[in-house]
Amino acid sequence: xxxxxxxxxxxxxxxxxxILDVLQRDNKTPQRTIAEMIHLSAPAVxxxxxxxxxxxxxxxxxxxxxxxxxxxxITLFVEVEMESERAELYEAAKRSFxxxxxxxxxxxxxxxxxxxxxxxxxxxxxxxxxxxxLFFGNNNVKRFRTFVSMERVKVGLSVPLE
Amino acid sequence: xxxxxxxxxxxxxxxxxxILDVLQRDNKTPQRTIAEMIHLSAPAVxxxxxxxxxxxxxxxxxxxxxxxxxxxxITLFVEVEMESERAELYEAAKRSFxxxxxxxxxxxxxxxxxxxxxxxxxxxxxxxxxxxxLFFGNNNVKRFRTFVSMERVKVGLSVPLE
DNA sequence: CGTATAAATGCAATTTTGTTGCAGAAAGCG
DNA sequence: CGCTTTCTGCAACAAAATTGCATTTATACG
Numbered sequence: 001x002x003x004x005x006x007x008x009x010x011x012x013x014x015x016x017x018x019i020l021d022v023l024q025r026d027n028k029t030p031q032r033t034i035a036e037m038i039h040l041s042a043p044a045v046x047x048x049x050x051x052x053x054x055x056x057x058x059x060x061x062x063x064x065x066x067x068x069x070x071x072x073x074i075t076l077f078v079e080v081e082m083e084s085e086r087a088e089l090y091e092a093a094k095r096s097f098x099x100x101x102x103x104x105x106x107x108x109x110x111x112x113x114x115x116x117x118x119x120x121x122x123x124x125x126x127x128x129x130x131x132x133x134l135f136f137g138n139n140n141v142k143r144f145r146t147f148v149s150m151e152r153v154k155v156g157l158s159v160p161l162e
Numbered sequence: 163x164x165x166x167x168x169x170x171x172x173x174x175x176x177x178x179x180x181i182l183d184v185l186q187r188d189n190k191t192p193q194r195t196i197a198e199m200i201h202l203s204a205p206a207v208x209x210x211x212x213x214x215x216x217x218x219x220x221x222x223x224x225x226x227x228x229x230x231x232x233x234x235x236i237t238l239f240v241e242v243e244m245e246s247e248r249a250e251l252y253e254a255a256k257r258s259f260x261x262x263x264x265x266x267x268x269x270x271x272x273x274x275x276x277x278x279x280x281x282x283x284x285x286x287x288x289x290x291x292x293x294x295x296l297f298f299g300n301n302n303v304k305r306f307r308t309f310v311s312m313e314r315v316k317v318g319l320s321v322p323l324e
Numbered sequence: 325c326g327t328a329t330a331a332a333t334g335c336a337a338t339t340t341t342g343t344t345g346c347a348g349a350a351a352g353c354g
Numbered sequence: 355c356g357c358t359t360t361c362t363g364c365a366a367c368a369a370a371a372t373t374g375c376a377t378t379t380a381t382a383c384g
Contacts, residue, residue, distance in 0.1 A: 012232065017232070020225070020232070024225055024227055025222075025224065026222065026224065027190075027223050028189075030369085032369095032370075032371095040333080040334090041334050041335075042334095043333080043334070043371090043372075043373080044332070046371065047332080047333090048332095050372095055231070056228055057227060057231040057232065058225045058226065058228075059228050060187075060188065060226040061188060061189050061224075061226070062185070062187065062223075062224065062226060062318075062320075063182070063185035063189040063222070063223050064221045064222040064319055065185075065186055065221065066219055066220075067321045069219040070174065070323060072323075079309075097315065098316045101322040104316075104318060104320060104321075105317050107237065107313065108311065108313040109309040109312060110310045111307075111308070112307075112309075115315070116309060120321055121322075145273075147272065149269040149270065149278075150269075150270050150272055153259065153260060153268040153270055154259065154267055154268040155267050155269075156224075157224070157227075157266060157317065158224075158263075159232055159234050159266075160263040160282060160283075161227075161232060161234075192341060192342085194340095194341075194342095203362065204341085204342080204343095204363095205342090205343075205344080205363070206363075209343095209361085209362090
């Protein structure tokens with residue numbers, strides 16, 4: 001038709017990207033509205049969204065909550081350095097970090113650290129207790145370095161879609 | 163009624179927190195479904211959600227996109243250290259960082275760094291170009307340290323709701 | 325080059341979900 | 355106590371999402 005369509009494969013065309021662009025900002029945008037934006041019908045938009053969800057392009061649809069409004073006002077960054085590089089110990093650490101609700105994000109990285117964590121807590125004593133559980137309680141953690149966030153300048157999980 | 167209600171203030175009761183808990187996971191959950199979970203009527207749930215949106219407790223409703231599925235597969239962490247501490251220069255830096263779509267998150271922190279950025283790019287040359295624009299192009303940036311993410315162990319913006 | 329096949333689309337009907345008006349119940353307050 | 359405010363549920367309503375179906379478009383292939 002007008003745009004380059006996609007066949008059996010997982011390809012996303014310009015219209016799909018535009019849909020994602022909208023949904024990344026506000027996934028409550030009516031399909032009709034999106035349809036008008038990209039000159040498609042609502043059902044077409046709906047099918048594309050469904051397809052992208054099935055394909056995992058869209059991983060989840062979530063509400064973003066302001067931590068401060070629920071009294072979870074302290075954001076922390078932690079660089080964690082591990083002692084041993086044994087795979088099983090890494091996996092155990094990953095599971096441990098992932099399981100903690102205070103750990104909002106956890107990345108395994110290269111460089112001077114092994115993991116980088118983003119943590120949200122209500123109070124510093126809460127953080128202290130968490131470090132005891134996650135780091136001191138894990139004797140494969142060699143050391144960790146904490147940064148305290150003073151301002152959340154930009155927060156989101158939007159992926160750039162050129 | 164059954165639960166501790168809220169009056170003029172911004173207080174969130176147990177039911178509000180439960181609603182947030184659901185919406186943080188899947189904001190497409192029908193209000194009727196949530197209503198059943200917490201033993202309320204759908205309109206009651208709808209009003210609570212509306213109120214929390216107006217109050218800013220719910221900041222946004224978004225779709226989470228898998229970066230890899232749109233060929234944006236490199237996640238980077240950058241600790242940025244600034245030269246001068248003059249407020250206006252900080253503000254300028256914040257604006258510059260925030261304006262870049264590749265910068266997914268930006269936090270102003272205490273400690274050995276001033277800013278921590280989470281960046282998503284398609285290729286390393288893209289990152290190189292970005293550093294030139296954001297860091298080398300800003301002569302108030304003293305130095306920056308990059309970590310490359312090898313695995314996104316846990317990614318989200320969920321706030322712990324005890 | 326035309327024909328067969330697969331894929332995507334639009335429209336209209338249907339279903340599901342969200343929204344609103346209103347009367348009644350619960351909680352705070354003088 | 356009785357008044358006021360705030361919620362709530364129910365039922366009607368509006369809006370949005372979803373489905374079936376015929377048609378158009380694109381790709382593959384003879």
